[in-house]
Amino acid sequence: MSNLKAMSAVRPGKERISNTMQALLSKPTTLISGFLLILIIASAVFAPLIAPTNPYDLSTVSILDGRLEPGEEMFDGTIAWLGTDGAGRDVLSSILYGLRTSLTVAISSALVALAIGLSVGLTSAFYGGRIDAFLMRVVDIQLSFPAILVALVLLALLGKGVDKVIIALAIVQWALYARTVRAAAMVERRKEYFEAATCLELSNTRIIWKHLLPNSVSSLIVLATLQTAHSISIEATLSFLGVGVPITEPSLGSLISNGFDYILSGAYWITFFPGIMLLATVAAINIFGDQLRAIINPRLSK
Amino acid sequence: MLAFILRRVMQSVVVLFVMSLIVFSMINLVGDPVDMLVNPESLPEEIDRVRRDFGLDQPAYVQYWKFLTGALSGDLGNSFIFGRPALALMAERFPATLELATSALIIAVMVGLPLGIYAGLRPNGWGTRIIMGGSVLGISVPTFWLGLMMIIVFSVILGWLPVSGRGETAVFLGIESSLFTLDGLKHLILPATNLALFKIAMVIRLTRAGTEEVMAQDYIKFARAKGLSSKRIVRAHLLPNILIPIITVLGIEFGTLIAFATVTESIFAWPGLGKLVIDAIVNLDRPIVVAYLLFVVALFLVLNLVVDIIYAVLDPRVRLQGEGG
Numbered sequence: 261m262s263n264l265k266a267m268s269a270v271r272p273g274k275e276r277i278s279n280t281m282q283a284l285l286s287k288p289t290t291l292i293s294g295f296l297l298i299l300i301i302a303s304a305v306f307a308p309l310i311a312p313t314n315p316y317d318l319s320t321v322s323i324l325d326g327r328l329e330p331g332e333e334m335f336d337g338t339i340a341w342l343g344t345d346g347a348g349r350d351v352l353s354s355i356l357y358g359l360r361t362s363l364t365v366a367i368s369s370a371l372v373a374l375a376i377g378l379s380v381g382l383t384s385a386f387y388g389g390r391i392d393a394f395l396m397r398v399v400d401i402q403l404s405f406p407a408i409l410v411a412l413v414l415l416a417l418l419g420k421g422v423d424k425v426i427i428a429l430a431i432v433q434w435a436l437y438a439r440t441v442r443a444a445a446m447v448e449r450r451k452e453y454f455e456a457a458t459c460l461e462l463s464n465t466r467i468i469w470k471h472l473l474p475n476s477v478s479s480l481i482v483l484a485t486l487q488t489a490h491s492i493s494i495e496a497t498l499s500f501l502g503v504g505v506p507i508t509e510p511s512l513g514s515l516i517s518n519g520f521d522y523i524l525s526g527a528y529w530i531t532f533f534p535g536i537m538l539l540a541t542v543a544a545i546n547i548f549g550d551q552l553r554a555i556i557n558p559r560l561s562k
Numbered sequence: 563m564l565a566f567i568l569r570r571v572m573q574s575v576v577v578l579f580v581m582s583l584i585v586f587s588m589i590n591l592v593g594d595p596v597d598m599l600v601n602p603e604s605l606p607e608e609i610d611r612v613r614r615d616f617g618l619d620q621p622a623y624v625q626y627w628k629f630l631t632g633a634l635s636g637d638l639g640n641s642f643i644f645g646r647p648a649l650a651l652m653a654e655r656f657p658a659t660l661e662l663a664t665s666a667l668i669i670a671v672m673v674g675l676p677l678g679i680y681a682g683l684r685p686n687g688w689g690t691r692i693i694m695g696g697s698v699l700g701i702s703v704p705t706f707w708l709g710l711m712m713i714i715v716f717s718v719i720l721g722w723l724p725v726s727g728r729g730e731t732a733v734f735l736g737i738e739s740s741l742f743t744l745d746g747l748k749h750l751i752l753p754a755t756n757l758a759l760f761k762i763a764m765v766i767r768l769t770r771a772g773t774e775e776v777m778a779q780d781y782i783k784f785a786r787a788k789g790l791s792s793k794r795i796v797r798a799h800l801l802p803n804i805l806i807p808i809i810t811v812l813g814i815e816f817g818t819l820i821a822f823a824t825v826t827e828s829i830f831a832w833p834g835l836g837k838l839v840i841d842a843i844v845n846l847d848r849p850i851v852v853a854y855l856l857f858v859v860a861l862f863l864v865l866n867l868v869v870d871i872i873y874a875v876l877d878p879r880v881r882l883q884g885e886g887g
Contacts, residue, residue: 299816326856404866411822416843416851417588448664493704500706501828501840516707520829524725528714535707543702 283555293547298498300541304359311353314340325350328502330529342530346522351529355537361511363539365422366492369429370484376430377437382468382476384438385445387504407432411494415503425498429491440483444476453482482553489545496538512538566874574863581859585852590622595642595846616642626799629852638856639849641842648853652835658728659834662826665750666757667812674762675808678769679796685774700763705822709756709829715754726831753830760822761815765854768811773803778830810869817865821826821858 325334325348342351384392416429496513498504505511512534519531590887613619676768717725824836842850
């Protein structure tokens with residue numbers, strides 16, 4: 261009996277996944293935010309194909325096209341729907357390329373943080389005792405500082421660069437994942453299938469990765485979604501302050517920062533449109549993540 | 563109780579020490595501050611002289627030992643750029659940051675509290691939907707971009723408010739602040755509102771949750787049965803009961819406001835601590851960066867310590883757990 265339970269508990273099952281999908285598809289809010297999210301990701305992935313110009317190909321960028329208003333025609337006949345910046349780059353194309361950098365940084369840092377957080381959280385929950393107390397103390401201390409500050413400090417110490425920003429954001433986020441994984445795994449530990457697995461004298465690694473992990477994963481998916489939005493925002497802020505990604509690989513934040521120099525002369529579009537894109541991306545992920553949380557864990561929905 | 567406090571103080575000291583070690587060793591890996599200090603055409607002898615003058619020719623552990631002994635006697639080193647003690651520079655800039663953070667906190671409460679109470683009293687109303695939708699948006703919008711939009715609308719298009727700086731300051735009751743002059747207030751409105759936006763959404767959510775909880779209590783039902791007006795119920799029964807948790811959370815969040823002020827100060831060229839440290843990071847002015855980081859770490863450790871002590875006083879379970887482990 262206990263064995264049967266173990267089998268069904270270990271695998272979340274197709275049924276549960278399809279139930280979640282059904283719940284996701286039945287609400288208009290989720291449907292719209294999900295659609296927007298797919299659209300945003302697709303335009304980032306296919307940026308080189310859909311962007312009207314390549315803003316970083318110096319042979320096609322002309323200073324003569326500098327600061328065109330939205331809708332004006334550029335020198336080579338392309339229409340700059342969202343205007344051009346001071347160096348004559350098409351704002352729409354820059355946004356599409358910038359979105360790529362922003363999403364790459366956010367998603368890779370989430371994956372690194374997830375890997376660290378998973379290992380720490382599962383170790384903590386499995387071994388307990390002193391190891392657990394020490395690791396959770398470190399997590400507590402780190403979480404008592406605001407994320408933006410930790411990231412700022414790390415970048416002051418690491419220097420500029422896409423890889424540096426990914427490292428900094430991963431260090432900022434791992435503690436949150438570790439705590440969430442530990443909490444979920446602690447609950448699973450008390451269940452019968454875990455006892456069964458221990459009685460069968462399975463190896464520790466096998467119990468951790470094959471039994472604890474799959475059952476603790478649902479709250480992680482929600483956290484990872486919301487954290488991605490958060491880290492897009494942090495990366496943009498850091499790049500705006502001039503300590504994030506270098507100007508050669510601009511993200512949405514650096515584009516906004518670039519436009520900052522022109523707002524006093526009335527050229528609002530250089531900073532306005534990248535900001536709208538940033539807002540739409542973060543809002544779409546936040547709303548989608550909130551809905552996901554409501555479905556996966558109805559008790560936490562408030 | 564004393565043992566609990568002592569334990570936590572010791573822990574904070576250890577964290578501060580470890581942080582200073584990490585910060586100091588890592589900052590020595592980034593760039594060469596001498597490059598920023600000398601003219602690129604200087605002679606090699608001159609470069610060596612500058613390096614010696616700032617003690618940068620010594621091995622890192624000697625530099626750290628000097629820093630540590632200096633720090634224990636209250637000297638965090640001189641700024642490379644300004645040539646003055648880092649601590650004195652920070653002390654000069656701190657009042658501006660404090661002023662900004664305090665004003666932001668006041669704005670956040672003044673706007674967030676009424677909206678939160680409204681949303682809590684009418685959970686299904688249209689107004690509530692707009693307020694709560696706005697607060698989701700408020701969490702999503704990166705505040706720095708909103709700051710830029712505020713400049714475009716209020717300074718560039720409407721021309722009502724100045725874009726940057728702190729404006730005139732005046733001394734009142736021994737405090738120098740831009741709160742006491744009209745020009746200073748004009749300069750303060752945009753940055754303070756921008757910094758507050760970040761917290762308004764939080765105040766709204768906290769207040770709404772508190773209101774919903776309190777309104778379901780028996781004493782509110784009794785007050786209603788007694789025939790008290792809604793206004794009076796809100797003022798005499800609701801407000802005092804929801805304010806305490808809100809004030810506690812805001813106290814903890816004050817440190818976050820000071821950290822976030824870095825961003826706001828950079829946008830509005832507000833001459834505070836945050837602007838100082840961002841400039842220092844860009845110019846590789848190590849003493850300032852290290853001093854700022856240790857200051858912020860200390861600030862957070864103290865804030866958390868105070869909160870933990872208050873909780874331990876109020877809730878014996880926390881204390882016992884601390885002593886048991």
